[in-house]
Amino acid sequence: MPEPTATPPLKTLPLVFEEPRKARRPPRHLADMSSQARCEAVVAAGLPAYRAKQVSHHYFSRLVDDPAEMTDLPADLREPLATALLPKLLTPIHTLEADGGTTRKTLWKLHDGALVESVLMRYPGRVTMCVSSQAGCGMACPFCATGQGGLQRNMSTGEIVEQVLAGARSLARGEVPGGPGRISNVVFMGMGEPMANYNAVIASVRRMTDPAPDGLGMSARGITVSTVGLVPRMLQMAEEQIPVTLALSLHAPDDELRNELVPINTRWSVREAVAAAWNYARVTKRRVSIEYALIKDINDQAWRADLLGELLTSYGDWGWVHANLIPLNPTPGSKWTASRVEDEREFVRRLEAKGVPTTVRDTRGREIDGACGQLAATSL
Numbered sequence: 001m002p003e004p005t006a007t008p009p010l011k012t013l014p015l016v017f018e019e020p021r022k023a024r025r026p027p028r029h030l031a032d033m034s035s036q037a038r039c040e041a042v043v044a045a046g047l048p049a050y051r052a053k054q055v056s057h058h059y060f061s062r063l064v065d066d067p068a069e070m071t072d073l074p075a076d077l078r079e080p081l082a083t084a085l086l087p088k089l090l091t092p093i094h095t096l097e098a099d100g101g102t103t104r105k106t107l108w109k110l111h112d113g114a115l116v117e118s119v120l121m122r123y124p125g126r127v128t129m130c131v132s133s134q135a136g137c138g139m140a141c142p143f144c145a146t147g148q149g150g151l152q153r154n155m156s157t158g159e160i161v162e163q164v165l166a167g168a169r170s171l172a173r174g175e176v177p178g179g180p181g182r183i184s185n186v187v188f189m190g191m192g193e194p195m196a197n198y199n200a201v202i203a204s205v206r207r208m209t210d211p212a213p214d215g216l217g218m219s220a221r222g223i224t225v226s227t228v229g230l231v232p233r234m235l236q237m238a239e240e241q242i243p244v245t246l247a248l249s250l251h252a253p254d255d256e257l258r259n260e261l262v263p264i265n266t267r268w269s270v271r272e273a274v275a276a277a278w279n280y281a282r283v284t285k286r287r288v289s290i291e292y293a294l295i296k297d298i299n300d301q302a303w304r305a306d307l308l309g310e311l312l313t314s315y316g317d318w319g320w321v322h323a324n325l326i327p328l329n330p331t332p333g334s335k336w337t338a339s340r341v342e343d344e345r346e347f348v349r350r351l352e353a354k355g356v357p358t359t360v361r362d363t364r365g366r367e368i369d370g371a372c373g374q375l376a377a378t379s380l
């Protein structure tokens with residue numbers, strides 16, 4: 001008989017410390033898998049492999065995810081197939097509209113309660129879907145609302161792809177003014193740093209570009225991956241043989257200011273980031289985009305325009321680069337605002353004088369906090 005002790009036996013202690021520390025992974029979805037892996041998943045569920053192709057066709061080509069609509073499948077197989085391949089990954093919380101309904105921001109809840117946002121923008125002749133790649137972001141750029149909340153977690157391939165499919169479905173259903181349409185462009189400019197979730201992002205690009213019915217069959221040229229400048233990943237992406245457009249968020253041509261605006265610059269400098277962008281253009285023959293948010297009296301001085309022009313043209317003038325200036329969008333708690341119109345104009349003039357093709361981004365969705373840098377996924 002053991003001696004009675006003052007402490008209760010272990011199993012009656014509260015289990016707080018035994019809670020799993022690691023977040024549950026999102027359920028595995030058809031869009032997470034290569035076509036081979038889909039066949040294996042279907043076989044594992046006790047069904048013939050060719051059923052995977054049929055479900056892929058419904059999902060990617062017909063934009064159907066409701067098993068009831070998969071009428072070429074035997075009725076008793078629809079549910080098991082949907083369970084094996086199409087678990088629900090995103091739950092819409094709300095959608096806000098601007099520009100007469102042609103800009104639509106959706107707040108999504110993920111399986112573990114994490115919140116992310118995506119934005120659909122319809123222009124004459126094209127539709128761009130701006131997707132998130134992480135819940136939150138760890139890059140801490142002080143002018144970006146997402147950066148203020150820190151990183152919650154990486155998104156899975158399926159969660160990334162589902163944002164595009166959700167947009168495609170609402171377009172196909174005619175929910176966006178302008179009649180039924182298709183997604184022509186995807187930009188990784190929503191929440192998160194795509195290069196910090198590299199494998200899932202590249203796999204999602206493959207799903208978008210794989211020919212139907214294995215993927216959406218989009219052109220890689222219509223897909224833009226935007227990064228703060230994680231140099232090793234930029235070098236790696238140049239070797240992937242998928243010619244997506246690369247955008248580098250530079251925001252300052254000098255390390256002193258960039259260290260403040262884009263803190264990862266203390267790890268990879270302006271020179272290193274621009275060299276990696278140039279290398280991407282050299283290897284892929286795709287013109288890269290240099291993103292530059294114009295912030296009044298912070299980075300919009302004429303001398304910085306000259307310095308940026310010199311920096312970019314120092315790698316040659318063979319059309320490897322263009323500058324995309326973004327008037328700063330306001331974010332809560334930030335004292336910074338967009339540049340004066342005359343300073344913006346002078347900045348453009350000086351860059352063009354150096355021979356750098358320059359555009360000023362037509363910013364959509366400001367009034368619904370859906371513009372660049374405004375996605376915080378908190379607006380409930």
Ligand code: SAH
Nearest residue numbers: 144189192193226227249291328329372373
């Ligand atoms: N993390 C990636 C992608 C997300 S942000 C990146 O930084 O590139 C997409 C673009 O919006 C980036 O160029 C980013 O610097 C810019 N941006 C962030 N906050 C902004 C703001 N408040 N106004 C204008 N552009 C902003």
